[in-house]
Structures are given as structure tokens and as C-alpha cells.
Amino acid sequence: MTYVIHQNRVSLRSLKTADFASQETLCFSATVLRDGHPIAEARNDGHGGCTVLRPLKRNHAQLAEAEAFARTLPPVIVEHDEDPSGNLTIDVTLEFLVDHLASQMHADRKIRAAFKRQFANEVLYVRDDQLLYLKGVPLKTVTDRSALFAWLRANHKSDITILAELPLEEAFLLWKRYMLEDGRS
Known part of the structure; x- marks a missing residue:
């Protein structure tokens, strides 16, 4: 399932992942930024449940604005593996966007680590x-x-x-x- 969500208003920093605890979803915690400003803490325990978004320092309004922004993004269309004729359409929410950003950052870190190992050796x-x-x-x-x-x-x-x-x-x-x-x- 490869897709890209083009946007530059919501980002993450201080991403911490735990591969050993990731079962059905990526186990992570991160700070969610909107236009470069921290607005929430995101956490997922890696067991397939939801990502919890908790506003920082009374940033409820900014978190609501980020959620509204995420809903304006075009839906993600993913080809269904078992049925090539049927595509899966996923509406973008802030939770979905945060999960996607965390997965992208995690994958990028892994590939950069592999490059650094091979490049040095x-x-x-x-x-x-x-x-x-x-x-x-x-x-x-x-x-x-x-x-x-x-x-x-x-x-x-x-x-x-x-x-x-x-x-x-x-x-x-x-x-x-x-x-x-x-x-x-």
C-alpha cells in the first residue's frame, strides 16, 4: 500500500518508534506541528488501535483547525490487493495523516540507516x-x-x-x- 499525501501544513517532530512493540500498527509517539507550531502529542500503542491526539497547552482550537485542514485533503485511493477491480477510498483525517507521516518518517530513517551502513563499509x-x-x-x-x-x-x-x-x-x-x-x- 503505497501512496503519498501532498501537503505541507501538518508535520511531526520528535518521532520515537518502537519496532518491537509494533504489531498491527506502528508504535510511536511524536509532537504534531501545524504550520511549524506544536499543537498536539500523538501516540499509538502499536496494537491496531487508534492514534491518540492530545492537545498541548490549551491548543484545542489549533488542533480543531488542523483536523479541519486534514479533512480538506483529497481522499487516498488504494488498489485493493485481493480484488484489482475494486479500489479502497480512504477519507483523510488528522489521525490518518499523522499515522501516514509517522510511517513515512520511520521508513525514511530505516533506509537512511541502511545507506549509512553500506556507504561506510x-x-x-x-x-x-x-x-x-x-x-x-x-x-x-x-x-x-x-x-x-x-x-x-x-x-x-x-x-x-x-x-x-x-x-x-x-x-x-x-x-x-x-x-x-x-x-x-
């Missing part, structure tokens, strides 16, 4: 539209990276992109593109 490069790595050469132990990268280029005699030479965010986006494309996530 392998010399990653792209050649012929494939993400490859040097076996047995952990990047963090290489003292003369420029010599290694020059050797790598000379050995392949083709255009290659070495991720360690890119800015970190650019390397992450390139890595993510190939990892998600290959279905390895």
Missing part, C-alpha cells in the same frame, strides 16, 4: 546503470581514496560514478534510486 559505484561495490574493501579503512578511485576508473575503462565522491545527500539519492529500483529495500 563498501566502496559503492555506478557503472552501466548498475549499483556495484568492491568486495572486501571497506571504505572507512581506505587511507588514500583518490588512488583507489583512480585505480577503479582505470580498471573499468568506462564512465563510473563513485558515490564517495558525491555530496552525501546526492549519494544517498542515487543509492536509494538503485536500491528501490532493484527491490532490495
Whole structure:
């Protein structure tokens, strides 16, 4: 079930998750922000129940405005796995939006952690539209990276992109593109 809700008024900060306690839903707690201002605390115990939204410091009016905003968002349409002819339409509520944001943030953290582990432990490069790595050469132990990268280029005699030479965010986006494309996530 992959979908994106396009909006920039409601966000989360201080997301804490507990994978070990997540059974039917993500077990989490977070602060809900509306236009960058904290308005509520969100909690889900991970057992399939509702996410509880509790206003902060008498922010009942701001929480009600955030709920009203969420209801103005277009419904989410999800293809039903068992019945391809029938789609599931879900009206967006603040609770649904908060759950969605928490899941997105959690997934992003996991994929960034996987990238950081692989980036530190392998010399990653792209050649012929494939993400490859040097076996047995952990990047963090290489003292003369420029010599290694020059050797790598000379050995392949083709255009290659070495991720360690890119800015970190650019390397992450390139890595993510190939990892998600290959279905390895």
C-alpha cells in the first residue's frame, strides 16, 4: 500500500518508534506541528488501535483547525490487493495523516540507516546503470581514496560514478534510486 499525501501544513517532530512493540500498527509517539507550531502529542500503542491526539497547552482550537485542514485533503485511493477491480477510498483525517507521516518518517530513517551502513563499509559505484561495490574493501579503512578511485576508473575503462565522491545527500539519492529500483529495500 503505497501512496503519498501532498501537503505541507501538518508535520511531526520528535518521532520515537518502537519496532518491537509494533504489531498491527506502528508504535510511536511524536509532537504534531501545524504550520511549524506544536499543537498536539500523538501516540499509538502499536496494537491496531487508534492514534491518540492530545492537545498541548490549551491548543484545542489549533488542533480543531488542523483536523479541519486534514479533512480538506483529497481522499487516498488504494488498489485493493485481493480484488484489482475494486479500489479502497480512504477519507483523510488528522489521525490518518499523522499515522501516514509517522510511517513515512520511520521508513525514511530505516533506509537512511541502511545507506549509512553500506556507504561506510563498501566502496559503492555506478557503472552501466548498475549499483556495484568492491568486495572486501571497506571504505572507512581506505587511507588514500583518490588512488583507489583512480585505480577503479582505470580498471573499468568506462564512465563510473563513485558515490564517495558525491555530496552525501546526492549519494544517498542515487543509492536509494538503485536500491528501490532493484527491490532490495
